Structures are given as structure tokens and as C-alpha cells.
Amino acid sequence: MSTRRKVTLVTLAVALVALVAFGIWAVGRISELDEATQATNPLFRWEYLFKRDRTPGELWEATRQHLELTIVSVAIGTVLSAVLAALILRFHWLRGIVFTFAGFLYTIPSLALFAVLVTYNTNWTAAVIALTSYTLLIITRNIVAGIDGVPQAALDAADGLGMSRIQRLRKVEVPLAMPVILTGVRVATVTIVGLVGISVVIQLGGLATYIFDGFKRTYSTVLVLGTVAMVLLAVSLDLLLRGVERLATPWARRSAAR
Template sequence: MLAGALLPWVLLRPNRLAPGEYLRLPPALAGTGVLLAVLPLLTARFLPRLTWLPASLAVVVGFWWLGSQTQAALVNQPPFARASAASGVWLFLLGAGIGVYGAGLLARSRAGRWLAWAWLPPVAALFVSGHLNAWSVLVEGRNEGPRWVQELGQHLRLVGGGLGLALLIGVPLAVWAAGRERVAAVVLGAANGIQTLPSLALLGLLIAPLSALADTFPALRSLGVSGIGVAPALTALTLYALLPILRNGVVALRGVPFGTVDAARGMGMTAAQLFWRVRLPLALPVWLSGVRQAAVLLVGVTAVAALIGAGGLGTYIFKGLQSAAADLILLGAVPAALLALLLDAALRGLERVLGRRLGRVE
């Protein structure tokens, strides 16, 4: 945070692609930033339960300054001028984020941990109120408009489709392999082998066979199967998601306590009842951890699939790389990162809920 307050805060460019001029915070604001950088350290030393307050304040102030400084930079500038966040913004917000995380660790109660999120409503209000509308990333987002929403929807469809197909294939395979050592070795070995292939290489390898398949069977081409586009993307995503689902499924099913299974057999349960009422519920929290890993993995791999015409948020990442437009890169990368974090948090919460319920049942 200290370095961020002293480094350039805004990059003002005459247009999206042209080089620009770095602008620093005014001296009064820079001095305030230095003070905000010191306050969390002092609070953590003398009042650890209140560390959330200066850390959350620093996050809110960082976004406020980003909005006010980008607005000030664009005064008397042409409509196509861009005011981007410079290195000072990112370092300041990174330091403030570390302070918020540390405040959550120092909290000794659940209420204290929730207070570490006190920055979220004010920051959301800044976005909703339009205070940050001069920030170049949001300017590009408004310009893209419906196209960005379309690509986000495509990204979600690809992730959901790949994960769903992997579950349809991986769940029966994991159940079959859990009680058969040789089958497990073959299945997990094949999934491990696929995982070692770089995502771009796997997408490239799928182009030729899928093109040949579509040429041989024209009906498949009418269904959308071709060497580029959604078909190879979904195939690659499904293959990548198989390993965590298979591995965690096999480990979870094998980890069900033998005594519990034996007691269920003694009660006269059939094999189907034993699986659905005993083995699967007990294995589900660990198995769901594999599903969570697969979902987060697919969010990143889907971005690469934009290179073969599958669409998604990766379209903006590679478009920005080709034109050296950092704002377009952020327009694709930041939502993809947030999507991965949301999926991880949601599925992790589901794991905890299942674990608590099973713990109470036991």
C-alpha cells in the first residue's frame, strides 16, 4: 500500500492503443495513502480485533480514488480518451486486500470474520452509483454491451457443459473402478495422461479427428460437430475435468469406513441400498471436492478455447493481446477470475454443509 500510494495512479491515453501519460496522486492524497498503509499494522499490533476497520477503509478509499482520479484525468479530453488504472492502484488494492485477509485471520469470532467483508457494500455502491464509470475497463464494458453478456453466457455454457459431460462419464467410471484395483489403475492412468497435455495442444490435436468425423458423417456436421468451435472445446473440457472427478470419487468411495458398510450389510441392505444410503452419502463431501476442482479448472481452460472459435471470455483476452489493449484483457480476465472464485466458494460451502450434516447423522 505504501508503494502504491507513491507510484503512478492513472495512465491517461488519447485512445485505447496509443501510449499515454502517467499521473500520480496529489500530495495530500498520497500522504493519506501512506497513513492508510500504516494504520492496519498499528491496529494489528495494539487492537487486533479492529484491524478490519482500517483495512476495509483502505479498500474503499482505493476504489474511490480510482473513480475520482480517472474522472479528473478525462476533463477536457476527447470522447475516445482512456484513463486506466496504473501500477499504484493495483499495489494499493493488493496491500489493502492482504490487510483484509489478515483481519479475517486475527478475528476470534464468526462476527469478526464477517466484519472483514465490511468493504464490500461500499465498493458495490461505488460501482452502482457510476463513480467508477470513467475507468477505462468499464468504458470498454459499456462499449461492448450485449456482446460481453453473450460471451459471458457462452463461457458459462461451456463450463457447465464440460462439467456435466465429465460427471456423466466420470461418476459411473469411479463407482466401477472403486472396487477394482486394475480398472482404477487404467482409468486414472489415462486421465492423468490427458491432464499432462497443455490445453492448447489438446485443442489442436482434436481439430483433425473431429474434422474427419464430420466429413465422414455429414449428419454430425449439421449438429455442429467440426474441427473448430464448440465441439472440440467441449471434448477437451470434458477430458480435463475427468481426472479430479475420477480421483476423488475413487478415493471417497474407498474411504468409507468398513465398519459402517459391514453394519449396513448386517441390517440386510442390498447392494443398491448400501450404495445409495451409505456409501454415496458418506463419500459425497470428498467427491464434491473433486467436482469443485474440476469446475475451477474448466473456467481457465475455457478461456483458451476462444482460440479455436468457441467463444467465451477468452475472446476479450486474446483480442486485447493482439491489439495490446490491456483494458480488453481485463474485461475478459477479471470476470473469469471472479467466476472461478464464486464457483470455488459456492462448492466449498456445499462441502461444509454436507460434512456437518453427515457429522450430525453419525
């Protein structure tokens, strides 16, 4: 066991060293820039974050736009997925069709979808339609898998206890499927945070506006800020929804502790 851990640690350490080496190399390359550029445009200007009065407001506004698009799309996507999943479970032959179609939607590059939809809709609607379509595959698949995965024994036990159908549904099937469903919602949310960034092409980028603005002005500070903010947003949503998963499924924790 200890040797295994050692090897694991060594592997991780090597990866870390490689990453740091790359970082140093990149910074080193940048430090070779001429002095004028160095003085005015280092990789990250901390003043931009801490001394510029406008930064917090702008960041908040961009985050809010980003969140709005994310939440609306995931919410609509969840509802549509629930309907799709219901149809699949009711009419079994739909399964292949729905999954193929959702998989097809998932294959369409987001850039292309935004660009095409915006010619027929307002920017905001186009973004929501495109983003929603990407959540369908993830959430539908997880709902179906969750309900499919409810063990027959649990259903039989519920029947044996004399539960009515409604009771069984409420107390057995939905709760048992819940972890898988919530995982689907979480994965979809985090994916959408990244995709919202691409909606910059239709002037709705949220935090990703920083990335494109930074690129256009070759102002790396802004670009780095946008990147970090977007990753932080994705991480916090991920953690938040993990929290919800745990709260919604207390028995999972209990069984894990056992």
C-alpha cells in the same frame, strides 16, 4: 497463541505490502508513458465499464458462452468419470491403467489438444472433448477416493442394522462419499473455467476473448476487464458448489459443529 497470530499477521502483511509495492511499481512504470497514451489508454478506463452501453450485453454474452462450455464439459466429464470409477471399483486391475491414462490426458497441454482436435471436429465439439478430458483425472480420482474412504465400520454397522444392499448403498456409501465427490466436481469446474479461456485459439474463448482482444489492441482496459470477469466467474462457481456441498452433506456441518 497470540505470538503465533502476530507472526501470521506479520507474514501476511509482508506479502500484502510486497504485492501493493509491485502494483505501485507497475502503475508507476505505466504513468511514465507519454501523455497521448496516458490520455487515451490508461490502465483501466472506467467509462468502458459504466458509460459504454454495449458493455453489459457483451459481458453477459461472453459469460454465457464461457458457462455453457464449462457446464457441458463438466457434466459429460462427471458421467464418464462415474463410469470409469465404477469400472475401477469393479475390476481392480483397471485402476492403474485408468489413472495412468487420465494422468496422461491431464499432461497434454490444453493449447495443443485444442489445436489438434479442431482439425478433426467442429470448433465447439473439439473444445468440449478437450475440456472433458481434463475433468476425468480430477473427478474419477475423487469418486474412487470417496468410495474407498467409506469406513468399514460404517458398512458393518449398516449390515448390522439389517439393511439391504440397495439401502446400504443409498443411505451409507453414496452419502458418505458425497463430500469428496462433490469436491472433485468443484475443483474440475474451477479448472475448466480457466481452460475455456485457452479455447480462444479456436474462436471459442468466452470471457478470454477480452484478454486476447485487449492484447491485440494494446487496450489494457479490455484485458483487465476480461481477467477480472474470469476470476469472478471462477470464484462464484467455487462458492456456489461449496454451497451445494454443504447442502448435500448436512451431517458434515453437524459433526464440524461438535
